Amino acid sequence: MTTPTSASIIDLPYLTPDIPGVAATIKRSYEDFIVEEVPAYEPSGEGSHVYFRIEKRGLSTMRAVQDIAKALGVGPRHIGLAGMKDARGVTVQTLSLEHADAERIKKLEIPRIAILDVSHHTNKLKVGHLRGNHFTIRMRDVDPDRLDDVRRVAGLLADNGVPNYFGSQRFGLRGDTWELGRAVLQQDAQTLIDLMLGKPTDADTGKVLQARQLYEKGKYDEAARTWPHAFRDNARAARAMAKSKGNPKRAIFAIDNKLKRFYVNAYQSYLFNQVLARRIEELGKLYVGDLAYKHETGSVFRVEDEAAENARASAKEISPTGPLFGKKMTRAEGTPGTWEQEVLDREGVKLGDFSNLRQVNARGSRRPLRFFPTDLHVSDGRDDGGLFVELSFFLPSGCYATMLLREISKGKLSEGRSDTYREPTDDVEEDVATDEM
Numbered sequence: 169m170t171t172p173t174s175a176s177i178i179d180l181p182y183l184t185p186d187i188p189g190v191a192a193t194i195k196r197s198y199e200d201f202i203v204e205e206v207p208a209y210e211p212s213g214e215g216s217h218v219y220f221r222i223e224k225r226g227l228s229t230m231r232a233v234q235d236i237a238k239a240l241g242v243g244p245r246h247i248g249l250a251g252m253k254d255a256r257g258v259t260v261q262t263l264s265l266e267h268a269d270a271e272r273i274k275k276l277e278i279p280r281i282a283i284l285d286v287s288h289h290t291n292k293l294k295v296g297h298l299r300g301n302h303f304t305i306r307m308r309d310v311d312p313d314r315l316d317d318v319r320r321v322a323g324l325l326a327d328n329g330v331p332n333y334f335g336s337q338r339f340g341l342r343g344d345t346w347e348l349g350r351a352v353l354q355q356d357a358q359t360l361i362d363l364m365l366g367k368p369t370d371a372d373t374g375k376v377l378q379a380r381q382l383y384e385k386g387k388y389d390e391a392a393r394t395w396p397h398a399f400r401d402n403a404r405a406a407r408a409m410a411k412s413k414g415n416p417k418r419a420i421f422a423i424d425n426k427l428k429r430f431y432v433n434a435y436q437s438y439l440f441n442q443v444l445a446r447r448i449e450e451l452g453k454l455y456v457g458d459l460a461y462k463h464e465t466g467s468v469f470r471v472e473d474e475a476a477e478n479a480r481a482s483a484k485e486i487s488p489t490g491p492l493f494g495k496k497m498t499r500a501e502g503t504p505g506t507w508e509q510e511v512l513d514r515e516g517v518k519l520g521d522f523s524n525l526r527q528v529n530a531r532g533s534r535r536p537l538r539f540f541p542t543d544l545h546v547s548d549g550r551d552d553g554g555l556f557v558e559l560s561f562f563l564p565s566g567c568y569a570t571m572l573l574r575e576i577s578k579g580k581l582s583e584g585r586s587d588t589y590r591e592p593t594d595d596v597e598e599d600v601a602t603d604e605m
Contacts, residue, residue, distance in 0.1 A: 180441060181448045182575055183331050184321050189578025190314045192307035196553060196584030198225045200306040201257030203569075205250060206299045206562065215290035217248070218268040221260065223282045228255040233263065235278050240268065248293035251301075251565065254337075256583065260284065264293035298565040302543075305569065306556040307576075308584070312548075318557055319546050321576045329451060329487065329538030330575065333444055334437035335568035342371045349435025352428050352528065353521050357416040364423070365391065365406055379406070386414070401427050425527045432522075432530050436492045442511045443490040444537050451538050452481045453488070457502025460486045461536040468498070468534050487536045494532015495523040539567040 195201045211219040224232045229252045230244075237244040248264035265273070270286045310318070339345050344363055351360035368380040375396050382391035383406060392406035404422035412418035447453075454460055458471040460481075468489060471477045480486045491497055491508050499519070500508055512519065522530040544561040563569060573581055 178579065180331075180333055180445050182578060183328065183448060183451060184324055184575050185578075187317055187321055187324075189580040190307075190310060190318055190321075190576050191580035192557070192577055193309045193582050193584045194305060194307055194573070195256045196308055198256075198258045200308070200553075200556075200584075201254075202259075202304040203253055203257060204260040204302045205262060206302060207250065207262060208297045208299050211287040211289035213287055213289075215288045217264045217266045217289050217292055218270050218273060218286060219262055219264050219289050219293065220270075220273050220286045221262045221284040223258065223260050223284055224253070225258050225280045226255060227280050229253045229259075229261070231255065232281055235281065236263070236276065239276055239278055240265070240272070242268075249295065250293055250298040251295060262293060264289065266292060296565070300562055300564040300567070301569075302562045303560065303569050305559045305573070307559065307573075307581075308553065308556050310555070310557045312555070315546075315548055315557060318576055322544055322546050322559070322572075325572060325575060326541060326544050329484070329540050330567070330572050331444060331448060331451060332490075332535065332537055332539050332567065333441050333571050333574075335570045335574075337568075337570070338437045339434055342369055345431055345434035346438035347435075349431035349433065349438070350515070350517070352431050353435060353517065353525065353530075357420050360423075361405060361409065361416040361419050365402055365409070383409075388414070429528045429530070432525065432528055436494065436530070436532065439493055439511055439515065439517075440490045440535055442514075443508055446507050446511070447488065447490075447537060451488075454478050454481050454486070455488075455503045457500055458504045459489045459498060459500050459534050461489045461534065462486055463536070463540070470498075470501070484540055487538050489534035490537050492533045492535055493517075493519060493522055494530045495519075497532030498534065539564055541572060 222232065222236075227235070229249060233244050233247050233249065237247055242265065246265060250262060253259040253261055270288070274283055274286050276283055307318075336343065348360060348363050350356075351363065366380050366383040368377055368384070372380055375394055376399070379391045379394040379399075379402065382388075382394055388406050388410035392403045392410065395403040395406065401423050405419045408419040408422040409416070454471050454474060454477045456471055456474050458477075459468050460471050460477055461468055463485060477486065481488075488504070489500075491500070493512070497519075499505055522532060541561040541563055544559070547558045547560075549556060549558060559572075561569075561572070563572075
């Protein structure tokens, strides 16, 4: 048994290394972690799509969608959503369903889900139809003498930006989806299948652990029968290994292309994190050849006048970007381009490898190296759970609140469990990449 491979997050440098980490506990109760979606647009009140805002407690987004779909007698894929949300907290988000009975939706009574309001719109809600998320997070077990340090870090992040790392959720419960993505990119069938079906870690439990152990023993048929229903691709790949007498090159054809793309996306995220780590000490500094991001519009342009653009960066108007390597990505030039190439060279990967992927469209893009939390407030108080430090802030869509918490805690953050928290079963797929975390 090995430990989960999470070094892709743990070893990344901090923006505020001179301020020691503040130990804290989050998510002791659902109310300690509240997320409310801020939509990109409001429903018009007319149209064939019913928009309904829900409050869910202790459920992942996909579990909530499955429960609602079952209650309405529809397939989960017919329900639209703007973003994924974690199970451990209280979340307010909007879903949509075409040609639905609005009155029936209003009257739904489902454990841990409340229907807040219902309206209509002309189109299905899709991932990305989201301006951002507002967070209210209560940190517990904080030394009262460290409150000023929490405020210091929060102030520095508000002024200089938060490192826009992809959080650990991006890399799955085992922390290895980026390694799976590298195997897909390098067309390394053996490593891909071994990581996907075997190599059990401390993160594996229940039937998942049993299936991995059976694979390690070469009992592919038994492993296929043991994988929980949610792990359909794993089961198919195990059956393919049995039929092909252990040929991983045959087994990879049993894996859905969408899952392969997900793995490659995780590897793109890992590489981005490495570039960001290289530039952490000058997070907002721009160089000639950089590709800068306009925070107001989301557009990207190449830096030619270094002095002028750094003045805009200091004013929080623009930020340098890092690469999500892919065949359509625009490459940085000059010094930034050299740094990005060095990351590829260390990995033994060529940019052209992303163009050689069959049936996996790894287009690539640019991503800002930092984001700015707005309406950031730090307060302290007491409730039935005792003393707490409360953080309240808004983040643009796609940014991870855990990156803000990471700078405060420096690895000293733990998650509590409420008495009523229900651990997910092996038969329910948990969110591995959430837009709010």
